[in-house]
Amino acid sequence: MENRSHALMAGFFTIALMSMAIVLGIWLGRDKIQRVPYEIVTNMTVSGLNLQAAVRYKGIKVGNVTDISFDPKVPGQLVLRLEVIPDTPITKATFATLGYQGVTGIAFIQLDEDLQAGTGATLLTADASGQAQRISLRASSLQTLEQKGMAILKQTEDITRKLNIMLDPDNKQSVAAAINHIGQAAAAWQTVPSQLAPTLNKLPVLLDQTQSTLSSVQHLSSEANTLAANLTQLSQRVQAQDGPLVRFNMAIDQMTYSLTQETLPRIQNVTGEARSSLRSLNRATDQLSERPQSILFGNPAPLPGPGEAGFVAPR
Template identity: 25%
Template sequence: METRASYVTVGAFAIVLFVGGLFLAIWFGGVRLDQETRPFLIEFQGAVDGLSTGSPVRYRGVPVGTVSDIRIDPENVEVIRVDIEVDAEVPIKKDMYAVLQAQGLTGIGFIQIEGGTADAEELEPTGDRPVPRIPARSSALSKVFETAPQIADRLVVVIARIEEFLSEENEQNFRMLLANLATVSTTVADRSDEIEAVISGAAASVEDLRQAAAEVGPLMQEASATLATVRGTAVGLDNEVAALSGSLAKAGDRIASTAGELEGMLADARPGMKDFTNTGLYELTQFLVEARFLVSNIDRVLRQIDRDPSQFLFGDRDGQVEAEQ
């Protein structure tokens, strides 16, 4: 009887200890047995490695729910449908989105809800979707995993080029380069005095150039003054040429006006010239013929007067003498 009683006591103590530990775990963990939740749906386009039923759902790092179910969309095998339960007191806005992330180095996945503004409307179910759907985006880690094969290929190429660069031939060339550098440095050290002399000569040349530049300064000023004078003369010549061009333009206008007047006069005289050509020219020809005949007669009379004026004035005198006798 005593042995059986001890078993009952130990069993009762273990049960009380378990219940007490469970109560303490619930109390320290902040688990609410009367907590109300709301269902939401998240559709991921890629893999959901590390995510399982019961994985936490967080909003900006704060636990707000858990994953209740994970399954493949029967209509599209590229889509993973994840059902979550979120605390009913946590507002889920329309501008929020879900990202799959991994916790530490363990690789355990959880869902991080990000985004959301105070002025945005809450996400509500629609007619074709009784459960509200939170949009999903790719996380930085998933992008790294997606680009990991490309990075690995590039690393392979880089390693191959490094191995090629570190070949025996290049190693020998590098050793020869170091030997040549050592030789050059030794030669430079041996000829340091000559190099110093060259540097001193260069410094002297620079000083000479500085003095020459100082002497060239006044010459440049004089040249600038000369250029200014030439520029002023050119401006004066431009003004005179402009005035001459104006005078020539006026003379051209006057010549054009005179030519127009002459053209008008010729136009007015053209009918008279035409009449003169048709009739007056013939009459003038007749006049010249008659004038020539008149001049011939006058010439003949003048010759006769010159040869015998008395005969011209008194006629034939021989006949008068015979009459008196």
């Protein structure tokens, strides 16, 4: 009986000690900090992310992942619920990415700020209705590398497929012919330098001739400039106020004035006198034609007029 009572007391003591240890662990592990809830909605995969995974802001742990579930409103969409300490400066420019710890592959949420948004972004505060604010999730460097790797693999597959098509037995002859043509073109190209050698040897002489021609052209250009300057100077002298052109115009005007005012009136007078002489000559010729004897006997006396002696009135 005494051995049983000792065993019973030892059992009660053990149970009491375990209970006290459990209560002490719960009391010590109790978190008295009031945390702020946030949500992340994404269509990307979150491999390695578990409940109670750490939430880090620029490398500092500020909270944990409290729930991972599917969005009932949008099929295929995940909803990650976070709880972060209130002092964390989460703004509208804050975004989340998946980070991985070492080689274990355990994922955590990494929060960071978008540098393009600047430092004046508005802080995300709790909604009056109690709805958790949402933070956008961006692809991590590993996911970006995975996407680019898939794109590179796809391009590699396309290149391999095109190479297989090119190396198909039906295309081997075409490829061989193309390579043969390339070899022939290379062989023909090797003969080009020998053919160009005579022309290249003539280039120095041609350059000397070209230089001489340029010198002649420059000399001709300088002479042309001198000639143009002389012509300009001559034109200025001719068009000067006391130049030959002005004096010639004055002489022409004086000649025109003399011709108009003196010579033409004299010509008109001479013409009038010539006409009078011609009329007198015509009358003399007419009289001579009517009375040729007037050359010997002279002109007869004129008949007396009325009131003169010997006047006879016509009947």
